[in-house]
Amino acid sequence: MSGPVFLVARRDYFAYVSSWGFWLSLLLAPLIIAVLLFAPLLLARAEPPRILAIVAEQPADAAVVTQEFADMARRDARTEIAAYLAAAAPGVAAQALSAFDAAPDRAAGIAAARGVAAQRAPRALGAFPTPSPRYIIVEPPAPDVERLRAYLDGAQALPDGRMLYGALNIRRVAGDPIIEYWSVNLSHGEPSDIARRAMRLAMQREALAARGLSPNEADRLNTLEPRVAQFDPRPSAGGARVTLRQRAPYYAALALTFVLWSVIFSVANMLLTGVIEEKSNKILDTLLTSVTPLEMLAGKLLGVAAVSATLFLFWGALGGGLLSMAAERAGNSMLGQVAAAFLEPQLIAAFAVGFIAGYLMYGAIFLALGALCESIQEAQTLLGPVALVLAMPMMLITPALDNPNAPIIESASWVPLFTPFLLLVRAPSGLDWIEIAGMGAMMLASVALILLLAARVFKAGVVNQISMSTLFRRKARG
Amino acid sequence: MNAALEAEGLVKRYGARTAVQDLSFQVPQGSIYGVLGPNGAGKSSTLRMLVGVLRPTAGAIRVLGQEPTREIMRRVGYLPEERGLYRAMSARSAIAYLARLKGTPTRTAFKRADQLLTEHGLGKVRRKKIKTLSKGMAQKVQVLAAIAHQPELIIFDEPFSGLDPVNQRVLEETIRAQAAAGRTILFSTHVMEHAERLCDRILLIANGRKAFEGTVRDALALAPSLAVLETDGSYDMAPVLAPLGFEWSEELGEHGNRRWRVRLDNGHGSRQLLQACVEAGAPLSLFEPARASLHEAFVAMVGENVARAAE
Numbered sequence: 001m002s003g004p005v006f007l008v009a010r011r012d013y014f015a016y017v018s019s020w021g022f023w024l025s026l027l028l029a030p031l032i033i034a035v036l037l038f039a040p041l042l043l044a045r046a047e048p049p050r051i052l053a054i055v056a057e058q059p060a061d062a063a064v065v066t067q068e069f070a071d072m073a074r075r076d077a078r079t080e081i082a083a084y085l086a087a088a089a090p091g092v093a094a095q096a097l098s099a100f101d102a103a104p105d106r107a108a109g110i111a112a113a114r115g116v117a118a119q120r121a122p123r124a125l126g127a128f129p130t131p132s133p134r135y136i137i138v139e140p141p142a143p144d145v146e147r148l149r150a151y152l153d154g155a156q157a158l159p160d161g162r163m164l165y166g167a168l169n170i171r172r173v174a175g176d177p178i179i180e181y182w183s184v185n186l187s188h189g190e191p192s193d194i195a196r197r198a199m200r201l202a203m204q205r206e207a208l209a210a211r212g213l214s215p216n217e218a219d220r221l222n223t224l225e226p227r228v229a230q231f232d233p234r235p236s237a238g239g240a241r242v243t244l245r246q247r248a249p250y251y252a253a254l255a256l257t258f259v260l261w262s263v264i265f266s267v268a269n270m271l272l273t274g275v276i277e278e279k280s281n282k283i284l285d286t287l288l289t290s291v292t293p294l295e296m297l298a299g300k301l302l303g304v305a306a307v308s309a310t311l312f313l314f315w316g317a318l319g320g321g322l323l324s325m326a327a328e329r330a331g332n333s334m335l336g337q338v339a340a341a342f343l344e345p346q347l348i349a350a351f352a353v354g355f356i357a358g359y360l361m362y363g364a365i366f367l368a369l370g371a372l373c374e375s376i377q378e379a380q381t382l383l384g385p386v387a388l389v390l391a392m393p394m395m396l397i398t399p400a401l402d403n404p405n406a407p408i409i410e411s412a413s414w415v416p417l418f419t420p421f422l423l424l425v426r427a428p429s430g431l432d433w434i435e436i437a438g439m440g441a442m443m444l445a446s447v448a449l450i451l452l453l454a455a456r457v458f459k460a461g462v463v464n465q466i467s468m469s470t471l472f473r474r475k476a477r478g
Numbered sequence: 479m480n481a482a483l484e485a486e487g488l489v490k491r492y493g494a495r496t497a498v499q500d501l502s503f504q505v506p507q508g509s510i511y512g513v514l515g516p517n518g519a520g521k522s523s524t525l526r527m528l529v530g531v532l533r534p535t536a537g538a539i540r541v542l543g544q545e546p547t548r549e550i551m552r553r554v555g556y557l558p559e560e561r562g563l564y565r566a567m568s569a570r571s572a573i574a575y576l577a578r579l580k581g582t583p584t585r586t587a588f589k590r591a592d593q594l595l596t597e598h599g600l601g602k603v604r605r606k607k608i609k610t611l612s613k614g615m616a617q618k619v620q621v622l623a624a625i626a627h628q629p630e631l632i633i634f635d636e637p638f639s640g641l642d643p644v645n646q647r648v649l650e651e652t653i654r655a656q657a658a659a660g661r662t663i664l665f666s667t668h669v670m671e672h673a674e675r676l677c678d679r680i681l682l683i684a685n686g687r688k689a690f691e692g693t694v695r696d697a698l699a700l701a702p703s704l705a706v707l708e709t710d711g712s713y714d715m716a717p718v719l720a721p722l723g724f725e726w727s728e729e730l731g732e733h734g735n736r737r738w739r740v741r742l743d744n745g746h747g748s749r750q751l752l753q754a755c756v757e758a759g760a761p762l763s764l765f766e767p768a769r770a771s772l773h774e775a776f777v778a779m780v781g782e783n784v785a786r787a788a789e
Contacts (some may be wrong), residue, residue, distance in 0.1 A: 289529045
């Protein structure tokens with residue numbers, strides 16, 4: 001490495017890492033990712049149960065629907081305890097869940113499972129979940145919906161001071177049940193779905209009874225369901241059933257693509273603002289007597305690459321450590337399998353290649369744009385269209401997850417500016433070596449071409465003081 | 479004459495506009511050389527070509543007797559007209575960084591930075607960030623950054639602009655000291671007084687072309703002779719001077735008197751002028767021959783309009 005390139009890179013590196021923005025990114029990014037991952041779960045847990053009332057012409061209908069809500073709450077509690085034990089104490093999960101199932105109701109089930117954990121895995125007791133139901137069914141404070149409306153629109157509280165979230169009104173018209181759901185939360189219709197499910201089973205029971213069959217047959221029929229298995233036909237899969245472990249890399253690739261995109265966009269922005277700052281500080285002429293524009297471009301790319309490497313090393317060590325721990329401790333649970341997927345070498349390799357190529361391409365483009373801008377404001381007007389180009393591969397990520405080999409995804413993978421992201425998202429589907437080599441060669445050629453063009457634009461911007469405004473003025477003059 | 483810098487037929491065009499046209503000159507080794515001209519005359523373009531920032535459209539440059547390679551350019555110091563430093567860097571780091579880019583070893587670069595800052599009265603602020611320094615201090619730091627690698631040839635583009643009179647004097651001393659140490663200094667300015675005080679030789683540029691190249695004395699010799707008159711009260715000399723074809727300028731004299739600078743290049747000498755004053759009964763309180771300034775020489779060479787642009 002030549003001296004000036006190293007000196008420029010070193011100066012830029014230390015200028016960035018000594019700024020408070022760098023430390024904010026370094027420390028806040030994992031925190032923000034953790035919040036994004038766990039916030040929905042924490043919010044759901046923090047939310048108090050929703051209070052529902054059921055008004056029914058026939059008490060049996062109210063009982064059926066109330067039972068369905070109770071069954072659902074029991075299932076939810078079982079799922080939460082199962083997930084926790086799979087991660088915290090896999091050895092006692094089966095016994096604890098058997099105890100839960102044998103208990104007469106939800107509360108007793110939780111207590112029974114907890115009792116097993118207390119006996120056999122006391123360490124897991126500390127964070128043992130105490131799930132609360134999503135809905136609580138209360139006696140309606142008024143006998144009909146008309147008189148319930150004051151409670152439903154928040155004008156009146158229940159006798160115990162709580163507010164009524166919604167009410168289910170189950171009527172019978174010519175013997176057929178009609179479910180009306182009343183609530184001011186118009187976008188949330190889950191209670192009516194639960195009631196529909198319960199009443200459908202009740203109607204099936206009634207229909208069977210009318211034909212002289214046992215109503216319990218409905219319950220049996222309801223449990224009839226074919227077993228579905230998914231297989232991967234590729235020889236490498238060995239004809240084994242597709243499990244979460246095979247699907248997990250796709251989700252890991254999706255998450256890593258978002259990380260890659262965010263990091264490339266952030267560090268490319270650093271380059272852009274760095275050049276503009278140097279232009280506005282009027283330091284470029286001084287530097288240009290010692291450093292050629294190409295050396296300056298290379299030094300800046302290298303300096304910010306080192307900044308990115310520092311971020312990745314920190315995040316990688318932190319994330320890798322946590323993921324390894326999760327993969328080891330959570331074993332075959334969903335968490336363990338997804339964690340293991342993040343550590344797959346092919347994903348890490350695709351991420352590294354995608355970052356290097358993407359960083360060089362977008363970094364060089366942003367540097368060139370920065371050299372053409374005289375102020376941050378001017379750069380921001382240019383960033384709009386550039387951000388749209390950057391957003392395009394992200395729009396293809398969800399379809400790519402559904403079908404990584406769809407013609408549009410395959411074609412878009414060959415667009416050099418999209419390749420780093422789509423290569424990563426398609427990596428778990430097992431790309432052909434020819435395709436990987438082709439895309440690699442295409443990226444390499446594009447990186448070289450973009451660097452060459454960017455160097456020319458950069459030189460024009462920093463040496464000849466050509467800017468977007470002068471270009472537009474020249475164009476306007478014809 | 480050993481030339482530290484030679485330019486031969488330099489041309490610089492920006493699209494259809496020609497900034498520098500067929501410029502040739504030589505800067506003798508160890509001399510202080512001034513490049514003078516009004517704003518937009520092509521001084522900065524010329525200097526940027528000399529230090530290799532701009533590529534000439536045509537012409538050749540030799541620096542320290544050789545082609546301007548990177549190694550040669552490391553022996554050149556440059557202070558650009560558009561100047562600035564990294565605001566978040568300390569004064570010593572900024573100087574050392576630019577010296578290191580010129581090939582000075584790290585330890586030496588920092589040692590020299592500290593030494594230069596101390597010598598120039600900035601020792602106490604050497605660890606302060608550039609953004610906390612006053613404009614004058616920051617400019618001083620930039621000058622020091624241009625010489626920290628101990629270049630043989632120093633090129634300053636408008637070094638006095640933005641400095642207060644005290645700091646202008648300090649910079650003049652710095653330039654003299656560098657020259658005394660055997661270095662060659664080339665600087666551009668549009669303030670003739672600096673060149674007059676400092677330069678051994680000057681290059682006058684107008685509209686991108688060479689108007690004059692030579693010693694300051696040679697330049698002054700091209701200026702017209704002058705006489706300075708001062709008249710009491712409100713006496714108007716115009717009716718006396720105009721019929722004889724004299725050109726003059728008027729300024730305020732001492733004690734509210736009117737002062738007249740009269741050019742003596744119209745075929746009449748100071749004797750004829752004095753005689754005309756006496757015959758007209760002008761209330762003279764002063765009559766003396768005056769030395770023309772470099773500015774007046776410049777006006778004589780390039781004309782009033784071009785010279786006015788320089789002001």
